Amino acid sequence: MDRLNELAKTKAAVIFSKSTDCMCHSIETLFYELGASPAVYELENDPRGRDMEWALQQLGCKPTVPAVFIGGKYVGSARDVISAHLNGSLKDWLIQAKAIWL
Template sequence: MDRVAKLASQKAVVIFSKSSCCMCHAIKRLFYEQGVSPMIHELDEDSRGKEMEWALIRLGCNNPSVPAVFIGGKFVGSANTVMTLHLNGSLKKMLKDAGAIWL
């Protein structure tokens, strides 16, 4: 849990992902298209990935546990939550407040 919290606070936007997950790919692309350069942690490519995945599940990421998005060091949610925030316009404000974008 401490490792996830530490990694999540290293950049304005942090995404825990799996390289084979299509929703993870879609969420990463959404952030890139917003002009954000998120820090990506591919759990399936990390030797401690399974451990971090269990920590994410304990945080509230349930089936599936990824993508798990953190903005400003705070857990925002998974793909459904991020897409909802994007569609209602809240995501852009969160990104500005975290210093991930300036526009």
């Protein structure tokens, strides 16, 4: 859990991902299109990826990826991020966290 918390604070926007997951790719693309450059941690490429996946489960991430953190806080999975994008709050969160500027 400590490593997860450390990594979640490395940038204003952080995505825990798996390279083979299409929803992870979609969320990453959405962030890039909004002008954010998130830190992306692919769990299958990290030696402690299984531990981080377990920690994400303890946070309530179901499915465990994509797990999105903005400003060091867990904001949710793909469904949560897409909902926030559709209602306009995702962009506001990214601006507040200084992940994007206008």
